Amino acid sequence: MGFLLTVSFLIHGLSLFCIxxxxxxxxxxxxxxxxQEQxxxxxxxxxxxxxxxFQEQNEQFLRQLQHRSTSLSSETKKNSEKLPLLDEENGPVQRVNLKSEPSESLHELLSIEESQKHRSTSFHELTxxxxxxxxxxxxxxxxxxxxKKGLTIEEIAKHLHRGKTEIELLLKFHQ
Structure with a gap:
């Protein structure tokens, strides 16, 4: 019985140690x-x-961008009111008021179209x-x-020294 009691104490001690x-x-x-939580x-x-x-910097950037765009638009408005438009070849260009009556601006539109045709012919002289x-x-x-002259996309690409895909995209975006 003493042996069993000793074995029981050992098992209890081992259990206590594991606990x-x-x-x-x-x-x-x-x-x-x-x-980890901390x-x-x-x-x-x-x-x-x-x-x-980041949000504060973005808001500051947007304010600066808005300020610049308003100052730029006001400067361009002032400059466009003061200075007449100049064409390199023909001199001053007439402004067209698109809000005016069609009958009044038809003559102006025709003159602009003629000047653009004249400008298009200068493309022949490009090196x-x-x-x-x-x-x-x-x-x-x-x-x-x-x-419009009837050249194919491949021919246009050769003339402009560009890729066919680039020319196709340019023409698609123009449409």
Whole structure:
């Protein structure tokens, strides 16, 4: 019986030791969870402050952009009222009021169309270097002009030293 009592104490001691080890593991896991929760809260606070700062910068940028656009539009309005438009070849260009009666502005529209036809004929005189230096809008105008003359997309691409796909896109966007 003394033997069984000793074995029972040993088993109880071993059980108590296992319970203490398990308790230490549980407290360690709980401490790690608390640390993680604190880190998550800190990260949320930092991200919130970054987002607030980004939002403030965006709002400031939008205000500056709006201020610049209004100042630019007012400057262009003042300049357009003061200075007459000039065409490189023909001198001053007449302004057309699109809100006026069609019968009054028909003569003005015809004169503008004639000046544009005259400008289109100057495309014949362009050299290869000048063609490569054309801006996007001029490239579009020139490709539309060549298309109206009856050239195919491949021929236009060769004339402009551009790809067929680029010319196709220019013509599609023009339509």
């Amino acid at each position: 203490i080890l398990l308790y230490m593991q549980v407290t360690k896991v709980k401490r790690i969870e608390r640390l 880190n998550i809260n800190k990260m949320e606070a930092v991200m919130g402050s970054y987002l607030a700062e 290869t270097d000048q063609i490569q230096d054309l801006s996007g809008e001029e490239m579009k105008e020139f490709s539309v002009y060549l298309k």
